[in-house]
Amino acid sequence: MTRLLIENGYFVTMDDDQPKFQGWMAVEDERIAALGEGEAPEEEKSLASAKLDGKGYLFMPGLVNTHGHAAMSLLRGLADDLALQDWLQNHMWPTEARYTGDDVYWGSALAAAEMIKSGTTTFVDMYDHMHRVAEVVERSGMRASLTRGVIGLCPEDVQKAKLADAIQFAKDWHGAANGRVSVMISPHAPYTCPPDYILKFVEAAHDLDLPMHTHMSETIAEVEQNVRDYGYRPVEHLDRLGMFGRPTLVAHAVHLNDDEIALLAERGVAVSHNPVSNLKLASGVARVPDLLKAGVTVSLGTDSAASNNNLDLFQEISMAALLHKGVSGDPTVVPAAEALRMGTLYGARSIGLEGVTGQLKAGLKADFIALNVDRPHFVPRTDYVSHLAYAARGSDVAHVWVDGKQLLKDGKLLTLDEEKIKAEAEACFRRLRG
Numbered sequence: 007m008t009r010l011l012i013e014n015g016y017f018v019t020m021d022d023d024q025p026k027f028q029g030w031m032a033v034e035d036e037r038i039a040a041l042g043e044g045e046a047p048e049e050e051k052s053l054a055s056a057k058l059d060g061k062g063y064l065f066m067p068g069l070v071n072t073h074g075h076a077a078m079s080l081l082r083g084l085a086d087d088l089a090l091q092d093w094l095q096n097h098m099w100p101t102e103a104r105y106t107g108d109d110v111y112w113g114s115a116l117a118a119a120e121m122i123k124s125g126t127t128t129f130v131d132m133y134d135h136m137h138r139v140a141e142v143v144e145r146s147g148m149r150a151s152l153t154r155g156v157i158g159l160c161p162e163d164v165q166k167a168k169l170a171d172a173i174q175f176a177k178d179w180h181g182a183a184n185g186r187v188s189v190m191i192s193p194h195a196p197y198t199c200p201p202d203y204i205l206k207f208v209e210a211a212h213d214l215d216l217p218m219h220t221h222m223s224e225t226i227a228e229v230e231q232n233v234r235d236y237g238y239r240p241v242e243h244l245d246r247l248g249m250f251g252r253p254t255l256v257a258h259a260v261h262l263n264d265d266e267i268a269l270l271a272e273r274g275v276a277v278s279h280n281p282v283s284n285l286k287l288a289s290g291v292a293r294v295p296d297l298l299k300a301g302v303t304v305s306l307g308t309d310s311a312a313s314n315n316n317l318d319l320f321q322e323i324s325m326a327a328l329l330h331k332g333v334s335g336d337p338t339v340v341p342a343a344e345a346l347r348m349g350t351l352y353g354a355r356s357i358g359l360e361g362v363t364g365q366l367k368a369g370l371k372a373d374f375i376a377l378n379v380d381r382p383h384f385v386p387r388t389d390y391v392s393h394l395a396y397a398a399r400g401s402d403v404a405h406v407w408v409d410g411k412q413l414l415k416d417g418k419l420l421t422l423d424e425e426k427i428k429a430e431a432e433a434c435f436r437r438l439r440g
């Protein structure tokens with residue numbers, strides 16, 4: 007048993023009780039044991055097997071990135087300034103068709119290195135060769151919700167093999183790595199999976215008792231095509247196919263009408279809002295203030311480094327806080343504390359991990375980060391919630407812990423070899439480019 011006592015730090019807990027204070031926190035093995043304001047009690051001091059002076063650091067829950075494709079880090083900068091379908095069909099998919107398992111491993115390792123260094127402790131990943139992504143999660147020490155994304159625009163025998171692969175991956179990895187890996191079931195999107203094929207994924211999710219994840223209503227063109235092909239907009243279409251009878255996280259949900267927002271709220275469907283990717287691909291701006299008002303859980307995702315082009319969730323937090331003020335003309339929407347909740351607590355909630363991660367609270371897993379706040383952009387030290395939402399960057403993160411294990415110390419990765427990952431990722435990209 008190890009018990010780490012952190013003293014003299016500033017804490018932003020994302021817990022409604024005592025949300026911020028100067029104080030201490032005790033971590034026993036993989037869980038937060040206790041935390042409090044002021045000086046640590048004598049009993050805590052005597053229980054500690056290790057101590058850390060938190061002076062000059064701000065401690066908060068690790069960030070939760072609820073939508074991405076880690077291995078696409080290899081494609082960063084490959085095809086910028088394009089609309090979604092052109093970008094996907096003419097640039098991403100042809101290159102991804104050449105990916106090997108090793109490309110997925112090194113691309114995902116590059117993403118993991120970037121995410122840890124910028125404060126993300128839990129991420130959602132949808133891709134192919136998912137056991138190689140799971141290996142990265144196991145080795146890196148991160149927490150992740152992984153899902154084999156399936157594009158069903160292929161012959162029936164290939165469809166069958168892809169579904170079988172998604173199911174096998176779930177059986178092999180759900181709950182693995184001391185519970186740090188969980189699995190979802192993912193038809194890629196309503197425009198890449200015919201309705202009878204989506205039904206099979208819903209059935210598999212029922213049989214395995216797993217949540218579902220998909221891209222939905224990302225562009226106007228997608229919504230119009232769905233109406234043309236199937237007679238319904240994507241929300242009603244997926245609801246009729248039974249997807250929303252399962253716990254579901256949809257990525258993007260940019261183009262929604264009032265009825266669709268009400269239905270998502272009624273069904274308890276969570277939305278992963280990816281503001282930077284939506285802006286870069288000119289997909290539009292999601293109706294986040296309306297979704298939040300309706301009671302929908304809205305969390306934040308980067309999408310991939312090919313459409314972002316970084317995996318810094320602090321950028322998504324500040325973008326979410328700023329963007330919706332700009333488009334609505336109302337400076338009170340998505341206030342700083344709400345944007346921070348979207349990057350932490352709501353992220354955990356949207357993947358079924360509330361009560362596990364996303365807050366600093368006794369009993370929860372010790373997934374937390376420390377930012378160096380002894381920097382000019384954190385002065386004056388008035389309101390750290392404001393500073394975290396509007397002034398912080400991923401590069402402020404100095405230390406990271408997941409499951410009580412330290413993954414980053416003074417900005418240096420402890421579980422991954424950054425230099426090797428960068429060299430291997432360069433080599434993968436050069437080979438993929440041909």
Ligand SMILES: CSC[C@H]1O[C@@H](n2cnc3c(O)ncnc32)[C@H](O)[C@@H]1O
Pocket residue numbers: 075090094098099102132133134154155156157194195221224283309310313
């Ligand atoms: C089948 S694995 C995941 C699949 O998703 C593609 N992808 C990446 N970003 C987006 C996006 O914004 N919308 C839709 N699909 C996306 C990626 O290229 C993979 O093929």
Ligand SMILES: [Zn+2]
Pocket residue numbers: 073074075221257309310
């Ligand atoms: Zn995506």
